[in-house]
Amino acid sequence: MAIRSIATRPFDDQRPGTAGLRKKVRIFQQPHYLENFLQSVFNAAGDFSGATLVAGGDGRYWNREALSVLFRVAAGNGVGRIIVGRHGLLSTPAASHLIRLHEAAGGFLLTASHNPGGPDGDFGVKFDTANGGQAPESLTEAAWRASLEIEAYHVADMPEPELDRLGLQQAGDLQIEVVDPVADYADLMESLFDFPRIRKLLGNGRFRMRFDGLNAITGPYAMEILEHRLGAAPGTVVNAVPLPDFGGLHPDPNPVDAAHLVDWMTGPDAGDLAAASDGDGDRNMIVGRGMVVSPGDSLAVLAEHARRVPGYAGGLAGVARSMPTSRAVDRVAEALNIPCYETPTGWRYFCNLLDAGRVDLCGEESFGTSSSHAREKDGLWAVLFWLNLVAATERSVEELVHDHWQRFGRHAFARHDWFIPDSERAAVVMQTLQENPGRFDGTTLGDVHIERADSFAYHDPVDESVASGQGVRVFLADGSRVVFRLSGTGTQGATLRIYLEKYLPPDADHGGTGPELTAALGAFAAGLARVSELTGVARPAGVI
Ligand code: VG1
Ligand code: CO
Helix, strand or coil, X not given: CCEEXXXXXXXXXXXXXXXXXXXXXXXXXXXXXXXXXXXXXXHHHCCCCCCEEEEXXXXXXXHHHHHHHXXXXXXXXXXXXXXXXXXXXXXXXXXXXXXXXXXXXEEEEECCCCCCCCCCCEEEEEEEECCCCECCHHHHHHHHHHHHHCCEEEEECCCCCCCCCCEEEEECCEXXXXXXXXXXXXXXXXXXXXXXXXXXXXXXXXXXEEEECCCCCHHHHHHHHHHHHCCCCCCCEECCCCCCCHXXXXXXXXXXXXXXXXXXXXXXXXXXEEEEECCCCCCEEEEECCEEECHHHHHHHHHHHHHHCHHHCCCCCCEEEECCCCCXXXXXXXXXXXXXXXXXXXXXXXXXXXXXXXXXXXXECCCEEEECXXXXXXXXXXXXXXXXXXXXXXCCHHHHHHHHHHHHCEEEEEEEEEEECCHHHHHHHHHHHHXXXXXXXXXXXXXXXXXXXXXXXXXXXXXXXXXXXXXXXXXXXXXXXXXXXXXXXXXXXXXXXXXXXXXXXXCCCCCCCXXXXXXXXXXXXXXXXXXXXXXXXXXXXXXX
C-alpha cells in the first residue's frame, strides 16, 4: 500500500471548541481541510502505528465522504484497524462504548451533534481517546497548535471499504471491521436496567410513550431497544430513520425544537412519557404529562433514586454537573452524603472524575446526562433510566419531579441564548464582565441583592490541570444565580448564553415553567451585562 505525503498549508480556523471541530459543511469541503485537521490530531496525539480506532458518524450530509478521507489519512499514519458502524453510522455514546469494549486507542466521530445538517448545514469531528471520552483540553489545544504548523499530511492509496457489509475486510494494509452499530450498545443497556420490569410497564396496555429520533442517529437504537427488546407498541419510536438532512427537522431535543412533543404531552391526548435525542444521540429531553423535565431536575431525580436501578444499586460514588447546570443535584448529593463536583461546560471535563471512580452520574443543563457506563453523555440511557424509575417506583414522571421539589425545593431554570452576529462585540460583553466580577459583590440593583460574583476556574482534582475563564457566575442573596458564557459550538457569529436559576423552597408554590419563573431574572441579567448596549442586539434569539 503506497503512502504519499501531500504538501499543504495551514488553515487558521481549526481550533476545536466545546466538543470537537465544528464548521459549515462547505468549509469542511475545501480541499485539504479535513485531511489537515485529522493529520494535526495524529501529530498531536502521538504514535498510532498498528493501533485500533473506532469510527462512525451520525449520518448527516457528507458522512461517507468524510469517512473515506479518515480511512486514508488513518492508514497513512499507520493505523492498523478501524472498527466502523454499518453504513458508517455510530451514535456518540455507542462509539464511546465500542472504544472501551475493544480497548481501542481512540475514535473519530463525524458529527456536528445538534447543529443543523444538509449541504448548507454544519459538519464536525469529535475525537476520543482510549478511555472512550473526548480528547481533553490539553490534546485539543495541541491539535490546534499542530494545525497552525502543518506542512504535509499522509494518505494511503487504498480501495474504498464496503461499509454496508458486516465483517472484516482488508483495504490495503488497513483492516476494516464493519460492526452492527446497535447490538453492543443495546446489550450494555440491558446490563444496566431492569428490562423485565420495563417490559411489564410498556406492555401493561395503559402506559403510552413516544420516542422521537428526529431523523438522526438514535432511531435505530431506540427501535431495537424500545420496540424490539422492551416490547413497546409499534409506532412508539417515530422519525426513526437517520437522514442526511434530518428530514428537515432540527435534531436538538429541547422544548423549542421538539415543540411537537411538548404539545402532545400538554394536550388532551397526552401520553405518559415523551422523549427525544439529538443528532449524535448523546442528548435527551424527558417530558412528563404536562411538564418538560428540566435537565438539572432530571439529573437530581436520577441521583436521588439511583439505587432503584440495577446498574446503580450499590449507590453512587459521587455526582458532577457542569457549572451552569442548576444546583438541584447538589442538594441530593448533600442528602446522600456523597461528593458533588462542579466542572466547566463540556463532557470532557467529567472524564477524569469518571476514570478515577470519583463520580458515577454527571449532567449538563444542555439536555445531557450520563454515567460511568460510558465516557460520553447518553440520550437513550437517560430515557431508559426514567422508564426504570417509573416502573420501580410506580410513580409517574411528573409525580417523581413534584416529590423531588417537595423534598428539596425547586431550582427553576432557563437559558437565554443571545445570538450576536459580530463575535467581537460578544467578546466585549464577556471581557467587561470578567474584568473584575468582584466589583458586584454586595451591591443592590433595584430589588436584587448580589452576594458575590466570580469568573469560574476549574482545578481538576485528578490531573491538577486548570481551566480558567469558564464563565462568570453571579450569586444572589435569595439563592438564585445567573451565569454568563460564550458558546463554543456555533459555526458563525457568537452566542452569549445567560443561564438563569431561581430557587423556590420546598413549601413554596412550584407552579410555572422554568422560562416563566426566571423571566425577570433574565431581564436583570441582560441589564447587568449591558448586553443590548454593547452589542446592539435587542433580545435573546432563544429561550430554552
Ligand atoms: C453546548 C452545550 C454543552 C455541550 C456541548 C456539546 O456547548 O452548552 O453543555 O457539552 O454543546 O454538546 P456550548 O459551548 O455551545 O455551550 V453536543 O450534544 O453538541 O456534543
Ligand atoms: Co450531541
